[in-house]
Amino acid sequence: MSVYPFKKKSQTKSRQNDNDWRLFLRLVPYARRSGRLLALSMCLLVPISVANSVQPLLIGQAISLIRQEPSTYEFLKNRSLWEGLSILQGLFLATIIVRLSLTGLQGYLVQKLGQKITAAIREDLFHHVTSLAVRFFDRTPVGKLITRLINDVESLGDVFATGAIGIVSDLFSMLVIIGLMFSIQWQLACLLLLILFPITLLIIYFQQQYRLANYKSREELSKINSQLQENIVGINIVQLFRREKFNAELFRATNNKYIKEVDATIWYDSAVSGTLEWISLIAIAGVLWVGGVLLLDQNLTFGILASFILYAQQLFDPLRNFAEKFTVIQAGFTAIERVNDILDEPIEIKDQSNPRFSILDTQFGYIDEIIRDLEAQNFTTSPEMGEIRFEHVWFAYKDDDYVIKDLDFIIHPGEKIALVGPTGAGKSSIIRLLCRLYEPTQGRILIDGVDIREIPQAELRRYMAVILQEAFLFAGDVKSNITLGDSYTFEEIEQAAEKTNVADFIEQLPQGYDTQLRERGTNISSGQKQLLAFARAAIRNPQILVLDEATASLDVGTEALIQQALNQLLTKRTAIIIAHRLSTIRDVDRIFVLKRGELIEQGSHEQLIETGGLYSTLHNLQMLGT
Numbered sequence: 001m002s003v004y005p006f007k008k009k010s011q012t013k014s015r016q017n018d019n020d021w022r023l024f025l026r027l028v029p030y031a032r033r034s035g036r037l038l039a040l041s042m043c044l045l046v047p048i049s050v051a052n053s054v055q056p057l058l059i060g061q062a063i064s065l066i067r068q069e070p071s072t073y074e075f076l077k078n079r080s081l082w083e084g085l086s087i088l089q090g091l092f093l094a095t096i097i098v099r100l101s102l103t104g105l106q107g108y109l110v111q112k113l114g115q116k117i118t119a120a121i122r123e124d125l126f127h128h129v130t131s132l133a134v135r136f137f138d139r140t141p142v143g144k145l146i147t148r149l150i151n152d153v154e155s156l157g158d159v160f161a162t163g164a165i166g167i168v169s170d171l172f173s174m175l176v177i178i179g180l181m182f183s184i185q186w187q188l189a190c191l192l193l194l195i196l197f198p199i200t201l202l203i204i205y206f207q208q209q210y211r212l213a214n215y216k217s218r219e220e221l222s223k224i225n226s227q228l229q230e231n232i233v234g235i236n237i238v239q240l241f242r243r244e245k246f247n248a249e250l251f252r253a254t255n256n257k258y259i260k261e262v263d264a265t266i267w268y269d270s271a272v273s274g275t276l277e278w279i280s281l282i283a284i285a286g287v288l289w290v291g292g293v294l295l296l297d298q299n300l301t302f303g304i305l306a307s308f309i310l311y312a313q314q315l316f317d318p319l320r321n322f323a324e325k326f327t328v329i330q331a332g333f334t335a336i337e338r339v340n341d342i343l344d345e346p347i348e349i350k351d352q353s354n355p356r357f358s359i360l361d362t363q364f365g366y367i368d369e370i371i372r373d374l375e376a377q378n379f380t381t382s383p384e385m386g387e388i389r390f391e392h393v394w395f396a397y398k399d400d401d402y403v404i405k406d407l408d409f410i411i412h413p414g415e416k417i418a419l420v421g422p423t424g425a426g427k428s429s430i431i432r433l434l435c436r437l438y439e440p441t442q443g444r445i446l447i448d449g450v451d452i453r454e455i456p457q458a459e460l461r462r463y464m465a466v467i468l469q470e471a472f473l474f475a476g477d478v479k480s481n482i483t484l485g486d487s488y489t490f491e492e493i494e495q496a497a498e499k500t501n502v503a504d505f506i507e508q509l510p511q512g513y514d515t516q517l518r519e520r521g522t523n524i525s526s527g528q529k530q531l532l533a534f535a536r537a538a539i540r541n542p543q544i545l546v547l548d549e550a551t552a553s554l555d556v557g558t559e560a561l562i563q564q565a566l567n568q569l570l571t572k573r574t575a576i577i578i579a580h581r582l583s584t585i586r587d588v589d590r591i592f593v594l595k596r597g598e599l600i601e602q603g604s605h606e607q608l609i610e611t612g613g614l615y616s617t618l619h620n621l622q623m624l625g626t
């Protein structure tokens with residue numbers, strides 16, 4: 001069961017110190033794409049905040065007017081009580097209408113913006129992840145990626161969906177309130193500001209702690225997803241080996257760790273809400289106390305005191321709102337951080353930005369021509385094409401643990417080569433290097449004289465077809481599993497199926513070529529999946545064909561049928577065939593024998609038998625077995 005290692009402490013600490021604003025800035029290019037929507041929703045925040053902050057002032061003025069206090073505004077003083085109160089009521093009503101109508105609209109626009117941003121991030125992540133080298137997937141559990149693509153992007157969406165973006169309007173409200181307070185009575189304004197300052201620092205501290213706890217809880221969630229994914233994908237083995245109970249225990253342990261980390265986040269979240277709850281009560285008490293003294297000394301009117309009691313509540317409202325949105329915003333920051341981790345993952349295997357056309361002009365023209373032909377569907381294989389050359393190639397999956405050692409050979413155009421050797425000798429690794437799923441640690445690989453690093457990956461992979469031991473099918477119909485998104489006519493699909501003797505099998509399916517296959521093709525057998533893989537290769541008409549144990553899952557009858565089709569398919573093409581059953585590769589031009597990554601023998605079947613080396617030993621062992 002793969003559970004990836006914990007992050008080191010120093011790493012976690014550096015994350016903590018990561019500047020939130022820098023993370024936030026990563027969203028700017030996405031927000032810019034919906035610039036008008038963003039500008040409109042931000043503009044609406046201004047009237048909403050102003051309408052909000054003006055209300056205590058209006059209530060204070062109403063009290064001052066009734067009590068005929070000197071703090072009453074001039075334009076109200078010269079009017080009758082009824083007239084003055086009507087004006088204040090009208091203004092109050094206007095603030096309510098502004099708030100009611102604009103808050104809903106603003107919320108809608110912000111959510112729409114959020115959906116657009118998260119959809120764009122999800123798309124970019126998908127594109128980036130599918131462009132990463134296979135090496136990245138070797139070290140990254142699928143569950144971890146799923147958590148980042150689904151849960152983390154969702155958390156980011158929540159920031160917008162829950163209106164947490166309103167924090168901008170809360171901050172703006174605070175500024176307006178502070179301005180208004182100072183314009184009315186500076187002593188009480190200073191008192192409230194003095195309370196606000198330390199409490200903001202305390203909240204920042206809790207925020208940092210929450211953030212740390214939240215990151216850890218997301219890591220644990222990734223582990224839960226990884227375990228779930230492993231158990232679902234490997235359900236056959238889980239049940240066959242009666243691992244349900246054992247795996248349930250492992251899952252319980254991970255689940256408990258997750259709950260523990262979530263508990264920590266809840267604690268910090270509650271600490272913020274609790275602190276703000278009592279601090280706003282202290283603020284009101286402070287205003288009443290200092291205000292009361294000023295009132296008794298006749299330095300303050302009732303109207304102003306009433307306004308300040310309301311401001312004492314309202315000033316902490318944005319902070320209280322912040323506390324509510326706090327969890328969502330922090331989870332959002334954690335999500336941006338985790339999403340960035342993936343987006344910052346370098347794409348190891350890239351196409352060259354400036355292919356060396358000038359030096360390898362002829363060769364490139366040559367490959368381009370082939371590709372153009374392929375695209376025009378008038379591709380004809382040529383016996384002069386398809387040369388493969390390995391020049392002193394070394395390769396290691398990890399550090400200096402070489403699994404391919406100084407491979408140096410040429411496979412001539414149209415030649416059929418078999419790779420044989422014991423398990424783990426490096427046969428499949430050679431294919432992975434040839435397709436450029438991995439890059440050689442040293443040396444280079446050339447196709448028709450061109451270093452494969454100089455050929456765009458899409459073209460390289462169209463030039464060759466690889467059939468693996470187990471074909472992977474996508475959810476969709478038979479047709480789309482043969483074309484794989486490329487545009488082929490129905491006749492071409494039928495021809496490819498007929499060429500590979502697969503047509504009969506397809507026609508027997510309930511809806512023929514339109515039969516829906518389930519995800520990973522579980523409604524057909526492994527052998528049948530393999531038949532479709534042959535049709536998939538045939539339709540692409542490749543110059544180089546690679547078969548990695550491709551016929552191992554077929555029964556003898558089907559294998560004979562496919563073999564017959566293969567013989568035709570292999571004409572004029574270079575082929576590399578990996579097979580453990582040596583009887584299937586007897587007729588190839590040359591056999592390469594590998595041992596621990598080294599090419600130790602090569603020659604025809606007869607030559608190798610005569611030499612009496614590893615091949616002849618393997619052959620004799622297999623003969624004994626049959």
Ligand SMILES: Nc1ncnc2c1ncn2[C@@H]1O[C@H](COP(=O)(O)OP(=O)(O)OP(=O)(O)O)[C@@H](O)[C@H]1O
Pocket residue numbers: 138397398403421422423424425426427428429430
């Ligand atoms: N993704 C990987 N990460 C690390 N090591 C790997 C990886 N894939 C293969 N190896 C190692 O590389 C060596 C060669 O593996 P490879 O799959 O090329 O052997 P093979 O000859 O094709 O074996 P088989 O006949 O069993 O398919 C093995 O020792 C294997 O453990």
